[in-house]
Amino acid sequence: MNDSSTTLAPEVLLAEIWKDILGADEVGPDDDFFSLGGDSLLALQVIGAAQEQGLTLSLLDLFRNPTPRGACQALADAGPAAQGRATDLLSPLDRARVPDDAEDAFPAARLQLGLIYESLVSDGAFYLDVISRTVNRPLDADVLRSALDRLSRRHPTLRTRFDLGTFSEPMQLVLRDAPIPLTLDDHEGLDEESAAARYEEAMAELGRPFDAERAPLLRVHAARLDADRFRLSYSFHHAILDGWSEAVFFNELVRGYAALLAGEELALPEPVPYAEFVRLEREAVADPACARHFEGLKELLPAQRSTSVEAPDHHKVSATVPADDARRLDELAAASGLPVKSLLFAAACAAVGAAWETPTPVVGLLLNGRPERTGADVTLGLFLNQLPVRLDLTGADWRTAGRLALDAENDLLPHRRFPHSEVRRLLGHNPFEVTFNYVRFHPRDELLTAGLLAVEEDMRDHTSLPVRIEALNETAGSGLSLHVTADVNRCGDDLPGDLLAKLLGAVHALVTTPDGPVGVR
Secondary structure, rough: OOHHHHHHOHHHHHHHHHHHHHHHOOOOOOOOOOOOOOOOOHHHHHHHHHHHOOOOOOHHHHHHOOOOOHHHHHHHHOOOOOOOOOOOOOOHHHHHOOOOOOOEEEEHHHHHHHHHHHHHHHHOOOOOEEEEEEEEOOOOHHHHHHHHHHHHHHHHHHHHHEEOOOOOOOEEEEOOOOOOOOEEEOOOOOHHHHHHHHHHHHHHHOOOOOOOOOOOEEEEEEEEEOOEEEEEEEEEEOOOOHOOOOOOHHHHHHHHHHHHHOOOOOOOOOOOOOOOOOOOOOHHHHEEEEEHHHOOOOOOOOOOOOOOOOOOOOOEEEEOOOHHHHHHHHHHHHHHOOOHHHHHHHHHHHHOOOOHOOOOOOEEEEOOOOOOOOOOOOOOOOOOOEEEEEEOOOOOOOOHHHHHHOOOOOHHHHHOOHHHHHHHHHHHOOOOOOOEEEEEHHHHHHHHHHOOOOEEEEEEEOOOOEEEEEEHHHHHHHHEEEEEHHHHHHOOOHHHHHHHHHHHHHHHHHHHOOOOOOOOO
C-alpha cells in the first residue's frame, strides 16, 4: 500500500488493506472478508494495518461486519477505543524476587497453568509435542546453530521458564540466555531399516518430558539425508507454543536458515510482548460479563458423563476430504459469505450430534485470543482457548447451520480470553467431551510454495482431551484433511473411526445439498 493511502476514505482504505493482505485482485466496499479467503489470523493482520492508518477496528467489528462498508459503519458507531498496555504485572515484592539471570518476569497465563498442571499429573506425557519435517536445503550445522540463536534472541518465549513457588503467584521468567539444545546426525548412506531406527531414537529422545521450571522448553535435532536435504525435528512444551506459534517458529527458523545460507538477512516484523496477552486474559477473568455469559449456560448443558478410571489411550484416524467436496466447500463459503471454518464446525457439530444422539451437541470451540495489535500474529506463545458452544440443529438446513455456527463464534468473541479453567470452575465440570479446531497455517503454506519444505510431516502430540476433531486446510500441501483423536478407554474402540465417517458424510451432505435438512448417515 502506498503512502497516499492515508488520504483515502476509510472504506476505500480498508478495501486496499484487504486487497494487500488477502491477495485479492480487487476489493469493493461490499465484498465479504470471508468470501475472499479471510480467517481469524489474517483478520489480525488487517486490524494491525488498519490501526497503523488510524482506524481502530476490533476482531468483533470485522467478524460481525465483514465488508469494508460494514466495518466502517462499526467504526463510526463505536468511536475511538482505549488501548491498554501491559506495563508491569508484578507487585514490588515479586519484582524484588526476580533473579539476576532473568531479563523479564510476569505472571503465567491461566491457559499456560492449565497445560502445566495436566503435564505434571501425567508425569510429563501430556502437552509435549514432537514434530519432524524435511527441509529442502543442505545441512550446515554452524548456520543452523546461528539461526536458532537469532530466533531465541528475537522471541522471549524461547528463553522462558516457569517458577511455580517462589513468587506470590506462578510466574514466567525470561532468561537473558538459554541456548536451544541442538543435536546432529547423518543418515546418508544408511539402509531404510537403519535410518528408521536412528530416526525413532531421535524422536524418543526429543519426547523426554520437560521440566517447566527449566529453560528452554524446546529442543532440536537435525539429521542429514543427502547433499540437498535434512530432517529437522524438534519438541516443545505446549505451554510456550500453540499451533499457530509453532508454525511461525518453524517458518522463521527455516526462512532464516535459508537466508543465512545465501548470505542474506531476513526482515521480520516486531512481535507483540506475550505479557500483553496475560494482561488481556486477566481483564477477561475480572469482567463480570464474561462470567455471566458462561453461568447462563448452566441449565442448557448436559450433565457430565462418568469418566474412565483407566489411563487414557488416544487413537487417531485421518482422512483427506475428496477434492470435489473440498472445491464445493470453498464455493459454498464464497457464495454464502460464510467462513470455511463455520461450515466445517457445523458439520462437526452434526457429526457429534449423530454420534451422541442429540440435536443439541455441545462442542468445545478453539478460539484465538491474540492481542489486536500489529505484530501479534508473529508473537510466540499460547493463545488458544477452548470454550463451549451448544448448537441447536433442530429443523435446520446446512446453510442455516453454518450461519448458526458463525453466530455462535461471534457471541463468544467478547469472551474469548476467559480461560477454560474458569469456565469449568463456574459450571462445576468440564462442559464438553469433544473439541473442534480449524487449522490453516499460512506460514507453512509459504514454505511449501517457496520449495523449502517437503509436504510430509510427522506430528506427535499428546493431550488430556477425550475427543479432538481437527480440520487441517493446506492450500499449498495435501489439501483439506480431517482428523479425529479419541481416548478409546473412555469412548470405545469404534468411536474414532465412526466419528470420522460421520464427519466425512456431514461435509459431503453440506456441500451437495446445502439447502437440505441437517442429517448424518
